[in-house]
Amino acid sequence: MSWQDHYSATNGSDESGRVPGGARHGADPGAAGNSWRILIVEDNWLISIELEIALSQAGFEVVGIATNMTDAVRLCEMMQPEVVLMDIRLAGGDDGIDAAIEIRQRYSIPSILMTAHGDPATRERARQAEPLGWIVKPIASIDLVRRLKEIRRDSD
Amino acid sequence: MDGIARLLSNPVLLVDRTGAVLDLNEQARTLIASPVPARASEIFEPSDRLAEIMSRATGTSDPVLGALYIRTRGGERRHFRTRVLAMRSGGTLQIAIQLLDKDSDAFSDLSRRITAFNREVAVRRAVYSRLEKTLARNIDLFRELQHREKNHLQMMLSLFSIARREAREPGEQALVEKFELKLRAICEAQQIMHTDDDPGGVAGAALVTALTRLFRERAGEAVTIDVDAEAVRVSNETAFSLALIVNELLSNAVEHGMSGSGDHIRVALHRAGEDFELAVSDNGPGFTPAEPTRRSTGLGLVRGLCQHLGGAMNISGDAGTCVRVRLSGRL
Helix, strand or coil, rough: CCHHHHHHHHCCCCCCCCCCCCCCCCCCCCCCCCCCEEEEECCCCHHHHHHHHHHCCCEEEEEEEECHHHHHHHHHHHHHEEEEEEEEHHHHEEEHHHHHHHHHHCCCCCEEECCCCHHHHHHHCHHHHHHCCCEEEECCHHHHHHHHHHHHHHHC | CCCCHHHHHCCEEEEECEEEEEEEHHHHHHEEECCCCEEHHHCCHHHHHHHHHHHHCCCCCCCEEEEEEEEEECCEEEEEEEECCCCCCCCEEEEEEEEEEECCCCHHHHHHHHHHHHHHHHCCCHHHHHHHHHHHHHHHHHHHHHHHHHHHHHHHHHHHHHHHHCCCHHHHHHHCCCCCCHHHHEEEEEEEEHCCCCCCCCEHHHHHHHHHHHHHHHHHHCEEEEEEEEEEEHHHHHHHHHHHHHHHHHHHHHHCCCCCCCCCEEEEEEECEEEEHHHHEEEECHHHHCCCCCCCCCCHHHHHHHCCCCCCCEEECCCCEEEEEECCCCC
16 A cells, blocks of 8 residues: 555545554564554644654554644544654644643643754753653654654653 | 132122022123123023022022023123022021033033933944844744755655655665665754854764764664764865765665675764865775766765865775765865
């Protein structure tokens, strides 16, 4: 199944928040043990698709993709992910840090924050969200997966 | 005339509470039209301000400051600052009016300076406020541009990644992977450039180390890759070319410089006078370089980038392969 087929299968509506419903991407051999349930919150469609495929192939379970804060909170309540991979800039001017704080406080679900700015001011602002880790863009999928595994190992 | 008034160098008049002139010192006599008018209101203008100053003076034991015009002996109308003091002696009240030349008055001069200073402070504050707003706007704009730039690079990485997965033929997949690696090299350079505090250059050692990390996994655990990098600053323009050069040389070493056991790659970055030299060597079978035909990849790209930057490339392929690239260290 190509990413195009996959996107058609899982995004049958115009809703920005969605839950993958089609077949899982073939996980790479050796990906067992990465079964973290992850919600992706990313407003860029192309990046979110690539994240979903890369994480699924690495053995993570992507429980949904949201593009804004409202959908992110809704999907957290619905899917109860173990962790949220959260972009800091979201659709409609929403702030990923605010979303991460809200999700942490409401459901005790931690986030891993993705940002183009890993500066101290941004990190200070995110302290209340108690992020499990940071991922600085741009990052290749292979490095992202490696980083997620590191964060998972460190948080266990 | 009161003795003290005589000692004063400024003109002084003594008047009673009704404004009748009682006496005046020599300086006042020289100044005021002769014969001296009987009433202060005939000497000073405007008379209502004179009355107001005198009224204030009779209510206090401190001198009262003011400003009045006087018609001089020469018929000139001059402006004076005044210091008016009510003096009680027994049951009588006398009012001394001292005239201070407004133009030569030290207080007035100071006052003018303070006014000018305050005006300048106000102008500077306005400029400072405008600069602060502009700076804040520029910082926002810069962050927005950085964000866009990084997001676009992220999108391109995603496109390459997707294309690699979708490639049907191994050759097609390898080609996409090569260009994906180039883009990752550019991303590493960009990342280091943005995190570096110095806007004029990039830490060469950090760049080379980050690029080498990309190849460790690709080369496999059996291959050791060592980095020996000096603290060399590389200009922003050169940094991106250097990233592509390191990427190509490491790609070549991993692809062609491996013999299967005890494989070793060494990346060195050192100063060489005003230039710096990058050397990537391996202990593989070695090779004799042919004239590169392609410019988009491999040694063709390295040679082209070197030429563009006014640098030089040297290849030795007897015992393993060593490619040396010398580039300008000017920032």
